[in-house]
Amino acid sequence: MAGLDDITNKAKEFLDSGAVKDALKSEQAEDISDKLLDGVADAANKVTGGKFEEQIDGARDAADGKIGNE
Template sequence: MAGFDDIAKKAQEFLGDDKVKDALKSEQAEGISDKLLDGVAGAVDKATGGKFHDQIDSARDEADKKVGDN
């Protein structure tokens, strides 16, 4: 578990960097994140047979609020 803790700490440090924060809030990041989030949401929706469609859409929308220029 120590390896995971190290990775998590490095990820937090990386995401705390002002340059990284600015890049994540860019229009380019928005386009890329929308495609990625749509793909993941679609795959999970398909894998669950649509049983959790509303929850998946809600989670996708919340994640989208964290990345990009919106």
């Protein structure tokens, strides 16, 4: 599994790079993530009939805090 380990390590290095971290904290990433997360939350609320709206919104907000700049 040396090949898989090598790929995994290279992926970790890439994701830990400053350029990737800066991109995830950009205004563009914020706009895209907000639209995506809003759509997913709306779909989940529709499927569950709004029964878990508070939990879904909390999960959406937690994910939003990790991506973008707001």
